[in-house]
Amino acid sequence: DIQMTQSPSSLSASVGDRVTITCQASQDISNYLNWYQQKPGKAPKLLIYDASNLETGVPSRFSGSGSGTDFTFTISSLQPEDIATYYCQQYDNLLPYTFGQGTKLEIK
Amino acid sequence: EVQLVESGGGLVQPGRSLRLSCTASGFTFGDYAMSWFRQAPGKGLEWVGFIRSKAYGGTTEYAASVKGRFTISRDDSKSIAYLQMNSLKTEDTAVYYCTGGTVTPFDYWGQGTLVTVSS
Numbered sequence: 550d551i552q553m554t555q556s557p558s559s560l561s562a563s564v565g566d567r568v569t570i571t572c573q574a575s576q577d578i579s580n581y582l583n584w585y586q587q588k589p590g591k592a593p594k595l596l597i598y599d600a601s602n603l604e605t606g607v608p609s610r611f612s613g614s615g616s617g618t619d620f621t622f623t624i625s626s627l628q629p630e631d632i633a634t635y636y637c638q639q640y641d642n643l644l645p646y647t648f649g650q651g652t653k654l655e656i657k
Numbered sequence: 658e659v660q661l662v663e664s665g666g667g668l669v670q671p672g673r674s675l676r677l678s679c680t681a682s683g684f685t686f687g688d689y690a691m692s693w694f695r696q697a698p699g700k701g702l703e704w705v706g707f708i709r710s711k712a713y714g715g716t717t718e719y720a721a722s723v724k725g726r727f728t729i730s731r732d733d734s735k736s737i738a739y740l741q742m743n744s745l746k747t748e749d750t751a752v753y754y755c756t757g758g759t760v761t762p763f764d765y766w767g768q769g770t771l772v773t774v775s776s
Contacts, residue, residue, distance in 0.1 A: 583763060585702075592754055592766040593694075593702065604764065636702055638763075645720045646704035 551575050555637050555649025561657045568624040570652045572637035577617050583638045584613050584622045586631075587651075593636065597622065632656055659683035659765045661755050666770030669745055677740040679755030679767055687711060687733035690762045693740050695751035696769075705753070707762065708738065723749075745774045 552575040562568050572582065580600040585593040595604050597613035600620055610625045624631055637649040665677040679691065692707035706719040708729045717729050728741040738755055752771050758764025 583761070587702075592769055594766070595758075595761070595763050598761045598763070604760075638702070640763075644718055648702045648704075651701050 550645055551578060551639055551641060551643065551647055553637055553639055553647050553649040555652060557652060558650060559653040559655070561655045562627050563657045564627055564629060566627045568627050568631075568654065570622045570635055570637075572615075572620045572622070572649050574618045574620075574639055578639045578641040580616045581639055581641045582613070582615070582620050583640065584611075585636045585638065586633045587636065588633045627654075627656075629656060659758075661757060661765050661767035663753060663755055663767040663770040666753065666772045668773045668775065670776050671745060671747055671774055673745055674741070674743045675745065675772060676742070677753055677755075677770060677772070679738040679740075679757075681736045681738070681757060684757070684759055686731075686736035686757070689757050689759060691729075691731060691738040692756045692762050693729060693738075694754045694756060694766075695749075695772075696754070697748075697751045700751075703751075705740070742772070745772075747774050750774045 554573045582600045584597040587593040601613045635652045640646045660682045662680045693705040708717045726744045730739045752769040754769045755767045
């Protein structure tokens with residue numbers, strides 16, 4: 550199975566800060582990488598697909614980059630409503646699909 | 658507006674069976690793959706399996722942890738995907754989500770349904 554190593558596991562930042570989360574795959578997954586936001590008690594929400602494509606309706610302060618094994622998710626200016634847990638997910642043709650362990654984002 | 662609504666969760670004893678349903682609306686259900694994921698209490702996300710559209714054979718794939726016990730099927734005439742869960746174990750306790758989409762298979766998620774396996 551492809552292992553996804555996501556860091557940090559938790560993060561505290563101030564409103565307006567630039568926030569970066571990284572995800573590393575154990576083997577080349579091209580750009581088959583999604584980023585999700587999950588708020589407590591809610592279903593995950595797809596924010597970024599194919600590593601860098603913004604899902605329709607998602608604010609432009611969210612972005613993603615990378616290919617191969619190293620990926621980055623960025624919030625350019627943190628807003629209070631961005632408090633959530635964020636997950637990366639690989640969906641390479643080599644099953645199973647796997648997730649990073651999650652990053653819990655809090656307001657400082 | 659696309660909606661996915663899961664149902665069928667509940668409390669079940671170990672070794673018993675349960676069938677979850679995922680009712681879709683707002684898109685041409687039969688044209689797209691449907692997936693199931695789960696999340697144990699306080700834990701991360703886990704892929705369970707998916708079913709391809711009929712155009713791609715309607716075949717299924719499963720995680721090793723559920724293969725041979727869980728079966729995914731679909732009724733395109735009703736826009737429903739099913740997750741039949743047999744020989745349930747306590748470690749299957751989780752919120753189960755179905756997903757689908759028109760751009761990616763993960764565009765839309767249902768609200769989830771809780772399955773608790775306990776004696």
